[in-house]
Amino acid sequence: MSEQPIIELKGITKTFGEGAAAFQALKGVDLSIKRGDFVAVMGPSGSGKSTTMNILGCLDVPTSGVFKFLGTEVQSLNKDQRSLLRRRYLGFVFQGFNLLARTTAVENVELPLLYRGEHKAERREAALRALDRVGLRPWADHTPAELSGGQQQRVAIARALVTDPEVLLADEPTGNLDSERSIEIMEFLSELNGQGITILMVTHEPEMAEFAKTIVHFKDGLVERIENGARNHAHAGSGVNG
Amino acid sequence: MFGTTLMLAFREIRRHLMRSFLTTLGIIIGVSAVITMVTLGRGVTADIEEQISSLGSNVFFVFPIQGERGQFRPFDEDDVTAVREQIAGVKSAAGQVDSNVVAIYNGQDWETTVEGVSGEFMDARGIEMDVGRRFTEAEETSGANVCIIGPTVQEELFLTGESPIGERMRLNNVSCQVIGVFASRGSVGGGGDEDNSVFMPLTNVQRRFTGNDNIGYMAVSYDSAYDSATMTNALVDLMRERRVLLEGQANDFDIVDTAQINETVQSTVGTMTIMVAAIAAISLVVGGVGIMNIMLVSVTERTREIGIRLAIGALAKEVRLQFLTEAVVLCCFGGLVGMILGFVFSYSLAGALGFPFIFDPFINILSFVISALIGILFGYFPARRASQLDPIEALRHE
Ligand SMILES: Nc1ncnc2c1ncn2[C@@H]1O[C@H](COP(=O)(O)OP(=O)(O)OP(=O)(O)O)[C@@H](O)[C@H]1O
Ligand SMILES: [Mg+2]
Numbered sequence: 001m002s003e004q005p006i007i008e009l010k011g012i013t014k015t016f017g018e019g020a021a022a023f024q025a026l027k028g029v030d031l032s033i034k035r036g037d038f039v040a041v042m043g044p045s046g047s048g049k050s051t052t053m054n055i056l057g058c059l060d061v062p063t064s065g066v067f068k069f070l071g072t073e074v075q076s077l078n079k080d081q082r083s084l085l086r087r088r089y090l091g092f093v094f095q096g097f098n099l100l101a102r103t104t105a106v107e108n109v110e111l112p113l114l115y116r117g118e119h120k121a122e123r124r125e126a127a128l129r130a131l132d133r134v135g136l137r138p139w140a141d142h143t144p145a146e147l148s149g150g151q152q153q154r155v156a157i158a159r160a161l162v163t164d165p166e167v168l169l170a171d172e173p174t175g176n177l178d179s180e181r182s183i184e185i186m187e188f189l190s191e192l193n194g195q196g197i198t199i200l201m202v203t204h205e206p207e208m209a210e211f212a213k214t215i216v217h218f219k220d221g222l223v224e225r226i227e228n229g230a231r232n233h234a235h236a237g238s239g240v241n242g
Numbered sequence: 243m244f245g246t247t248l249m250l251a252f253r254e255i256r257r258h259l260m261r262s263f264l265t266t267l268g269i270i271i272g273v274s275a276v277i278t279m280v281t282l283g284r285g286v287t288a289d290i291e292e293q294i295s296s297l298g299s300n301v302f303f304v305f306p307i308q309g310e311r312g313q314f315r316p317f318d319e320d321d322v323t324a325v326r327e328q329i330a331g332v333k334s335a336a337g338q339v340d341s342n343v344v345a346i347y348n349g350q351d352w353e354t355t356v357e358g359v360s361g362e363f364m365d366a367r368g369i370e371m372d373v374g375r376r377f378t379e380a381e382e383t384s385g386a387n388v389c390i391i392g393p394t395v396q397e398e399l400f401l402t403g404e405s406p407i408g409e410r411m412r413l414n415n416v417s418c419q420v421i422g423v424f425a426s427r428g429s430v431g432g433g434g435d436e437d438n439s440v441f442m443p444l445t446n447v448q449r450r451f452t453g454n455d456n457i458g459y460m461a462v463s464y465d466s467a468y469d470s471a472t473m474t475n476a477l478v479d480l481m482r483e484r485r486v487l488l489e490g491q492a493n494d495f496d497i498v499d500t501a502q503i504n505e506t507v508q509s510t511v512g513t514m515t516i517m518v519a520a521i522a523a524i525s526l527v528v529g530g531v532g533i534m535n536i537m538l539v540s541v542t543e544r545t546r547e548i549g550i551r552l553a554i555g556a557l558a559k560e561v562r563l564q565f566l567t568e569a570v571v572l573c574c575f576g577g578l579v580g581m582i583l584g585f586v587f588s589y590s591l592a593g594a595l596g597f598p599f600i601f602d603p604f605i606n607i608l609s610f611v612i613s614a615l616i617g618i619l620f621g622y623f624p625a626r627r628a629s630q631l632d633p634i635e636a637l638r639h640e
Contacts, residue, residue, distance in 0.1 A: 059553060059633050080557050087555020098550050098637060102257060112554045114246055159554070 004071070005032035006167065006198055007056060012065035014051050014221075025051045026062070027221040033200065033214075035166075038193040040209035040229060041202045043218030049202045050171055052218070056200060057090060057169045058082040070166070087115055091160025091197075093170035097152040099144040105155045106131060106140040112163045130158040134188065150181035157188065161197075168192065170201040174208055186211040244567075247560075251568040254540075255575070265536040266576030268529025269616065273580025273609045274587060275522030280605040281588035283515030285597035287508055294504045300470075301366055301500050302477060304460040309494030315485060316456035317495075319444075324484060325460065329476045331468035336363030337457030339447055345391075345440060347399040347411040354395055355439045356413050358447025358457075366461040367427070374407050374422020377443050385445035389418040393426045394438035413440060416450050470501050526612065529576065530620040537569050537624035548628050549636025562629035569621020570614055577613030581606050 014026040026048045033039055041049050054060040055067060058074055059082075067074045070089065074082065086092075099108045109127035118126070131137050134154040144152050153173060160168055170189070174182035182205070190211050193199050201212065209215050212229040255262045304325075306316050319337060326335040339358045344351050361376050363369075372393065381388050391399075391406060400406045406420045427436045448455055464473050474497055481495050541548070551561055584606070592599040 054634055057553070080559075083552065083555050083557050085555075086553065090555075092553050094637065098546065098553075100547055100550060111551070115551075115554065115556050115560060 005068075006035040006037075006070060007031070007033040007200075008066070008068040009052075009055075010066040010068075012052070012055065012062045012067060014048070014055065014060070015063045025221055026055075028065070029221070029223055031216065031223055031226075033198065035198055036193070036196060038190065038199045038211070038213040038229070039201065040212035040215045041200065041218060042204070042206075042209055042215060043224070047218040048221040049218050051221075053169055053171050053200065053202055056167075057092060058085050087112060087163070089166040091163065091165035091168045093153070093156050093160050093168065093173045095172040095175040097144070097149070097156045097176070099152055099155055099159075101145065102143055104141050104143055105136060105147065105158075108144070108155055109159045109162050111159060116163065126162055127158075130162040131155070133161060134158045148181075149177050150184060153177060153181075153185055154188070157185070157192075161192070165197065167198045167200065170199065172202050172204065174203065174205065179207070182208060244563075247564050247567045248571070250564055251571045254568055255572060261536065262572055262575070265532055266529070266572050266579070268525060268532045269573055269576030269613050270529075270580045270583060272522060272524075272526030272529050273577050273613055274583035275525060276519050276609050277581060277584025277602075277605055278587040278591065279518045279522055280515055281584070281600065281602055282591060282595075282597065283511060283518075284600040284602055285588075285592045287511045288600055289597050290507050290511065291504060294500055294507070299368070299500060300464050300466050301368075302460075302462040302464070302473065303498040303500075304462060304477065304481070305458075305496045305498070307494055307496045310492045313494060315494060316458075317460060318455050318457060321481070321484060322457065322460055324480060325462055325477065328480055329473070331464045331473060331476075333463045333465055334362045334366045335460055335462045336360050336366050337444060337460050338363055339444065339452055339456060339458045340439075341447065341451040343413045343440075343451065345395060345399060345411055345413050347409065350399055352395060352398045354392075354413075356389075356447055356451055357439050357441050358444035358451075359441045360444055363444075363461055364424075364441075366463040369427055370425040372423040372425040373405075374420070376422065377441075382443045382445070385443050385449055387416065387418040387446065388421045388442070389413070390422040390424050390441040391420055392424055392437040392439040392441075394435055395440055396423050413442075414451075418442060470499050474499065523612075526616060529613075530573075530616040533569055533572055533617065534620035534624060537565060537621055538627070540568075541565065541624050541628045544628075545631065545636045545639040548631050549633050549639065552631065552633035553637060558629040561631075562625045565625035565628045566618065566621045569625065570617035573613045573617030573621075574610070577610040580613070581610060584609070 009029050009031040012026055012029040013024060015022050015024045017023055029048070029052060041052065043049055051060070055062050056069075058069070058077075061075050061082075065075070069085065072085070074085065077085070099105075100111070106124065106127045109130050110123045113123040113126060128137060128140060131140050134157055136151060136154055136158065139147060139151060139155075144155070147155065153176075157173075168189075173189070174185055177185065186208050189199055189201065193213075201208075203209055209229065215227050215229050217224040217226070304317070306314060308314050317337065322335050322337045326332055336359065340355050343354060343356045345354050346352075360382050364376065371390070374390065376390070377386075377388060380386070389411070396406055399411065400409075406423060409420050410417055411420060412418075424441065444457070462477065477497055478493065482493065485494060487493065548561060585601075589599050
């Protein structure tokens with residue numbers, strides 16, 4: 001792999017509201033992330049972590065600055081072009097799981113493939129494979145209401161994985177889980193990272209950040225410092241092949 | 243992609259079956275009402291058409307009416323002859339006169355009408371014989387005491403299976419021999435029973451019942467190669483001349499044309515059908531507003547779902563298509579149920595009211611297409627709203 005970072009932020013600012021009510025959530029964020037990295041984003045509440053993740057996830061655009069994703073300048077793309085980027089390269093895991101209610105696990109996992117226009121049989125097969133990867137194959141026909149929080153989050157991860165994304169974005173993926181489930185999820189994420197997926201994750205819990213290779217600390221809308229994670233050493237050099 | 247969208251729409255509707263049904267009720271009522279009204283209208287038209295055709299086709303009825311100065315001058319046989327002989331295109335012209343009588347047979351009384359007619363009159367009116375024969379020319383000229391009874395009279399005075407031919411019956415105190423039964427000519431406009439009548443030669447009725455040479459009205463049939471307006475003009479000119487009406491004086495007679503009655507009645511029924519159907523169509527629009535309302539509720543309810551879909555890469559137009567499809571499927575479902583109900587209503591109403599049931603494929607297809615269009619029209623705004631949601635906001639919803 002080249003040294004070209006997969007994600008590059010330069011002087012990113014984000015202002016919400018206008019005039020007197022305007023609030024600058026990001027004040028010039030510079031950050032670059034290498035392919036195959038596992039980044040934990042930490043920082044106090046309101047420091048701009050989610051805002052940054054939304055921009056990285058192409059869900060939102062910066063007020064100013066340059067955001068290069070796989071060499072493409074995302075800030076100049078329109079809504080639909082960003083949708084196409086998301087569907088092609090990105091997987092999302094949210095704090096609140098965000099599964100469709102009254103929809104079975106396997107159908108939830110199929111959802112992204114639906115928008116890729118894949119055929120029913122292929123969709124089903126890929127979704128079952130993804131569920132298998134998160135160990136929930138037997139729960140394929142259960143609705144979210146019938147699953148525990150940890151299981152729901154694993155379904156959400158399967159949904160993010162089913163398209164073989166380049167980057168997995170997770171905003172407080174363990175925020176709603178007890179520590180035992182959280183560790184399970186984190187172990188699973190590092191396993192995925194070992195298989196080559198670049199992961200960006202927001203977390204408040206240092207134990208969870210332990211699993212990352214790189215830890216980015218935010219403060220007041222700026223990157224305060226970047227440190228190597230506890231595992232970075234262990235994983236260093238193993239690169240994409242895990 | 244479209245198949246998938248359709249499947250999603252069906253799934254969503256199945257999930258809220260009761261709500262979906264109630265939502266489409268407006269469409270169901272609208273479509274079934276429009277179809278019922280139009281189908282019944284067609285039945286009524288066909289019914290009236292049939293009744294009018296029982297008067298005979300290409301026939302004029304000429305009546306004397308009160309003139310400007312209060313004069314009432316009946317026609318006589320000379321007028322009939324003049325019409326028959328002086329107007330080109332006239333096939334037959336015949337006078338009729340009638341009188342209310344009591345028919346007595348075998349000790350039973352029956353109130354009926356005696357009509358003085360001729361074979362030519364029966365031709366003009368298109369009256370067929372059921373059994374027996376018509377009057378001979380000799381009987382007509384001499385005014386013989388022979389009669390042709392109507393089906394109602396036969397039914398009332400004779401036993402089933404008993405042949406009335408050759409029997410003698412009395413009309414008031416005039417005795418006559420039954421020589422035939424005429425075939426049913428139906429009832430016109432639901433009025434009097436046209437079959438409750440006894441025919442006798444015209445001269446006989448004039449002599450024995452009305453006591454003068456007057457005739458009540460003329461039936462004039464004309465060659466279908468001639469058009470109604472030309473014939474009417476010729477008739478008016480001739481009658482005005484014969485009745486010595488000066489220029490500027492109003493006609494003291496009236497001409498009724500079956501083709502014209504037909505046209506008038508048809509256009510009246512047509513207009514009424516359109517009006518009633520238009521009122522019914524308003525409920526279609528109300529139904530559309532109902533669809534829009536529930537779709538807006540649905541968009542709000544499913545904001546989070548929309549956020550998820552957008553986040554994983556759905557395009558705005560895909561979300562829009564999904565909601566639009568849902569609205570259209572709902573409306574088409576309503577249209578379909580409405581069509582079935584419309585069929586049931588119009589079929590049973592036509593049966594109950596005694597009209598023929600005439601299935602009109604055009605109005606069925608039109609109603610269905612219109613309900614689909616209503617789905618597009620009223621589903622577009624909610625669908626657009628869904629597609630324009632901001633994914634971040636939508637995900638944060640609730
Ligand atoms: N849509 C918005 N409109 C106005 N202000 C916003 C909006 N989104 C975020 N902000 C503000 O921007 C700042 C950064 O928000 P952000 O959600 O990025 O914080 P965070 O680091 O994720 O915090 P937390 O740890 O609580 O999730 C906050 O002060 C927040 O109030
Ligand atoms: Mg946050």
